[in-house]
Amino acid sequence: MTSRDSALDLAEPTPVNWRRYAVIAGRIGLAILLILGWKFGAQVAGEVYVADPFLVFGRIVVDTLNGTLIHHTYVTLRLATIGFAIGCFFGVVFPFLLRRMPRLTAAIEPYIMASVGVPKYALVPLFILWFGIDDAPKLWLVGLLVFYPIFIAVFAGIRNVDRRLINMARVAGASEAAISREVIWNSLIPFFFAALKIALPRAVSATIIGEFLVGDAGLGFMIENSRQNFDTTGVFVGIVIATALVLVINAVLTLIDRRVNAWRPTERDMQL
Amino acid sequence: MAAQPLLEILGLGKRFATRAGRDPSPWVIQDLSFSVRDGEFLTIIGPSGSGKTTLLNMIAQIDTASGGEIRFQSQAAPISDPKSLNPGLSCKIGYVTQEDNLLPWRTTLQNVLFPLVVQGRLNDETRAHAQMLIRAVGLAGFEDHYPHELSGGMRKRASLIRTLVYDPPVILMDEPFGALDAQTRMQLQEDLLRLWNIGRKTIIFVTHDIAEAIALGDRTLVLTRAPARIAGEHTISIPRPREIRGIMTHPAFAELYQRIRAEVQ
Numbered sequence: 001m002t003s004r005d006s007a008l009d010l011a012e013p014t015p016v017n018w019r020r021y022a023v024i025a026g027r028i029g030l031a032i033l034l035i036l037g038w039k040f041g042a043q044v045a046g047e048v049y050v051a052d053p054f055l056v057f058g059r060i061v062v063d064t065l066n067g068t069l070i071h072h073t074y075v076t077l078r079l080a081t082i083g084f085a086i087g088c089f090f091g092v093v094f095p096f097l098l099r100r101m102p103r104l105t106a107a108i109e110p111y112i113m114a115s116v117g118v119p120k121y122a123l124v125p126l127f128i129l130w131f132g133i134d135d136a137p138k139l140w141l142v143g144l145l146v147f148y149p150i151f152i153a154v155f156a157g158i159r160n161v162d163r164r165l166i167n168m169a170r171v172a173g174a175s176e177a178a179i180s181r182e183v184i185w186n187s188l189i190p191f192f193f194a195a196l197k198i199a200l201p202r203a204v205s206a207t208i209i210g211e212f213l214v215g216d217a218g219l220g221f222m223i224e225n226s227r228q229n230f231d232t233t234g235v236f237v238g239i240v241i242a243t244a245l246v247l248v249i250n251a252v253l254t255l256i257d258r259r260v261n262a263w264r265p266t267e268r269d270m271q272l
Numbered sequence: 273m274a275a276q277p278l279l280e281i282l283g284l285g286k287r288f289a290t291r292a293g294r295d296p297s298p299w300v301i302q303d304l305s306f307s308v309r310d311g312e313f314l315t316i317i318g319p320s321g322s323g324k325t326t327l328l329n330m331i332a333q334i335d336t337a338s339g340g341e342i343r344f345q346s347q348a349a350p351i352s353d354p355k356s357l358n359p360g361l362s363c364k365i366g367y368v369t370q371e372d373n374l375l376p377w378r379t380t381l382q383n384v385l386f387p388l389v390v391q392g393r394l395n396d397e398t399r400a401h402a403q404m405l406i407r408a409v410g411l412a413g414f415e416d417h418y419p420h421e422l423s424g425g426m427r428k429r430a431s432l433i434r435t436l437v438y439d440p441p442v443i444l445m446d447e448p449f450g451a452l453d454a455q456t457r458m459q460l461q462e463d464l465l466r467l468w469n470i471g472r473k474t475i476i477f478v479t480h481d482i483a484e485a486i487a488l489g490d491r492t493l494v495l496t497r498a499p500a501r502i503a504g505e506h507t508i509s510i511p512r513p514r515e516i517r518g519i520m521t522h523p524a525f526a527e528l529y530q531r532i533r534a535e536v537q
Contacts, residue, residue, distance in 0.1 A: 167334045168373040171360035172438070174390035182390070186377045263377050263418045 051236040059237050073241060075218040076207050079135060083142025084203040091150030095158050096180060120144050124213050138210035145206045146199045153195035157188025193257045200253060201246045208242055276346060277307035278474050279442055284340035286326055300326050302499035308474055315477045315485035318495030319537060324478040325370065328444045332367040333359045363391060366440035368448045372431035374419040380430050381415035387438040405433040409463050425456035436467060445477040461488060461516050469513060482532050487519045494535040504535040
């Protein structure tokens with residue numbers, strides 16, 4: 001082996017530190033500007049329309065300490081997680097089943113695509129009618145909203161798998177199950193993560209909207225309850241917490257994505 | 273020589289499905305027959321577009337034939353119906369394709385072990401064999417690298433030993449060294465001959481390079497342009513072990529080269 005054969009003796013590129021600091025400084029600056037803008041808006045519009053940011057943060061501290069905020073957040077997160085798990089499970093399993101049945105897939109594809117167009121939120125009153133006022137209607141809403149982006153991404157991912165890799169695996173003696181697991185699943189992981197970036201925030205917001213309409217706890221209930229009491233600060237607290245929740249979920253997702261896709265050479269500039 | 277050939281191709285033909293509104297598609301391969309002995313290194317040479325890859329795909333059972341038969345150890349393989357295809361003929365036929373087709377999310381070692389893992393044959397003995405092959409082709413130290421971190425030549429080596437690792441009796445090779453520079457290519461040809469001398473597999477090696485076909489093979493078949501038929505057959509009598517770097521100066525080489533050249537259109 002000569003050194004010519006190795007593509008690996010490239011020098012490690014040195015990160016330019018001041019650029020990283022400039023980005024961080026920019027972010028902090030933007031955050032300060034946003035809060036100032038918010039404060040200004042509250043001042044101009046009045047507290048009934050836009051809550052004062054400092055009052056909102058104060059309320060967050062108080063409600064966290066007395067436990068109500070934690071309780072509402074827990075209720076929302078729990079529902080969002082279960083709904084997400086259900087939607088995600090079917091969104092992944094369906095395309096794998098359909099892969100084995102190309103004619104059935106061709107037959108039902110227009111129906112699946114038509115069902116994408118049904119406004120899911122408009123179905124909530126029906127869900128309440130059919131499934132009662134417990135968690136069930138909310139789980140249906142969250143499950144459906146999570147199912148579609150994952151189903152479509154995994155479906156497209158399966159169609160995009162390199163045929164040559166599948167043939168290679170077949171010749172090497174891999175069973176259909178081994179091909180699904182090793183070749184197809186690994187090929188569509190980037191598609192799957194792209195779908196998760198849509199589906200996870202959706203799960204949270206769908207749960208909150210479900211809670212507007214039915215239930216007696218959760219962030220959605222808290223927001224709706226505050227609105228009915230003309231407590232704009234309470235509404236803003238709910239929005240801030242929901243946003244923070246989505247941000248945390250996205251950060252965790254990005255971390256997992258980076259670990260799972262560590263082998264990938266590019267994508268470093270593609271973090272969303 | 274064994275009386276019965278290991279692999280027989282009898283009257284094999286292939287045409288691809290016609291698209292609506294077009295004339296019936298022409299035959300890519302028509303009435304092609306040849307056989308391969310056990311332990312023989314057969315090279316097949318033909319102009320590009322002569323259906324060489326299609327031929328190997330049919331022998332590897334990842335593509336159907338439109339006519340004819342393929343027999344392995346006198347047993348006809350089911351090659352007419354896409355549903356009954358048995359890719360790799362139950363691990364009896366290995367296939368080193370033109371592209372390396374390494375799994376990009378697996379390291380070199382994991383890629384090489386892949387056939388053993390999916391066949392449920394990974395144990396201490398086969399693992400040691402894999403390690404031996406990795407050292408033999410100079411990939412030692414690169415076991416934990418991903419394919420995109422390897423050079424083209426190293427990827428080829430990895431894909432070559434991924435097939436050797438599970439020891440199929442027949443190995444098909446589709447211009448495996450086509451896209452490499454001359455130096456790397458010669459190095460890999462030497463590696464291949466060395467490995468073949470250890471194992472003496474039956475190899476069907478497709479190429480468009482006349483010199484490569486002569487340097488590696490026991491026998492060379494020349495294919496015509498599509499529809500592919502056999503234009504000529506040559507026994508390469510240059511004794512083994514061969515020195516790839518010096519083979520051009522062998523007295524038999526020039527004569528063979530001229531004869532084959534005249535047949536390749």
